[in-house]
Amino acid sequence: DIVMTQSPDSLAVSLGERATINCKSSQSVLYSSNNKKYIAWYQQKPGQPPKLLIYWASTRESGVPDRFSGSGSGTDFTLTISSLQAEDVAFYYCQQYYSTPFTFGPGTKVDIK
Amino acid sequence: EVQVLESGGGLVQPGESLRLSCEASGFTFSVYAMNWVRQAPGKGLEWVSTISGSGGSTYYADSVKGRFTISRDNSKNTLYLQMNSLRAEDTAVYYCAKDAQLSSAIERYTWFDPWGQGTLVTVSS
Numbered sequence: 001d002i003v004m005t006q007s008p009d010s011l012a013v014s015l016g017e018r019a020t021i022n023c024k025s026s027q028s029v030l031y032s033s034n035n036k037k038y039i040a041w042y043q044q045k046p047g048q049p050p051k052l053l054i055y056w057a058s059t060r061e062s063g064v065p066d067r068f069s070g071s072g073s074g075t076d077f078t079l080t081i082s083s084l085q086a087e088d089v090a091f092y093y094c095q096q097y098y099s100t101p102f103t104f105g106p107g108t109k110v111d112i113k
Numbered sequence: 114e115v116q117v118l119e120s121g122g123g124l125v126q127p128g129e130s131l132r133l134s135c136e137a138s139g140f141t142f143s144v145y146a147m148n149w150v151r152q153a154p155g156k157g158l159e160w161v162s163t164i165s166g167s168g169g170s171t172y173y174a175d176s177v178k179g180r181f182t183i184s185r186d187n188s189k190n191t192l193y194l195q196m197n198s199l200r201a202e203d204t205a206v207y208y209c210a211k212d213a214q215l216s217s218a219i220e221r222y223t224w225f226d227p228w229g230q231g232t233l234v235t236v237s238s
Contacts, residue, residue, distance in 0.1 A: 101160055102160040
């Protein structure tokens, strides 16, 4: 099974400042046949289901503000919120869909400082 | 609008059974794989099971294999999760989620979108 880890567990950032969340997979999720990285990022606010932000590690879902961006290589990935807004307070999860069992990171809580 | 809506959660005793349903609308249900993901209270997300569009292929997390059965009725646009021999550790909000893209031989798997609002399953005596 591919184990996903995230760091930090939580972070507090001032409004308008940058927030960076790291995600690491225990093995490469880069599929050589299509050169795609099988990583998605989701945002979850209290009492709500997860909402898709990013897929293929760096493709922003339609309607997601461009302050959210994803990047990374075969095993190390990053979600960046370039200018934190109050509505971005939430948990953020990375997920690998390279192979079953599909696995999620433990989550990172983002708060306002 | 693409939507999925879960139902069937509730309070059951350890060892009992429960069947969850997920009604889909706004897309051609029969061609998309569907998924169940759960979230224990205050915890992270755990993938539970996936079923192909035809229903011919199913996948399970080791934690539920042999106890849970995923199925679908494409004539009713409905996904199911039959949960038997329930344990306290199965207590969670269960989300239904649609495969975001059609499966292809090249890409194989896809991310989940959208997700339903979830249904709470509580296993307790």
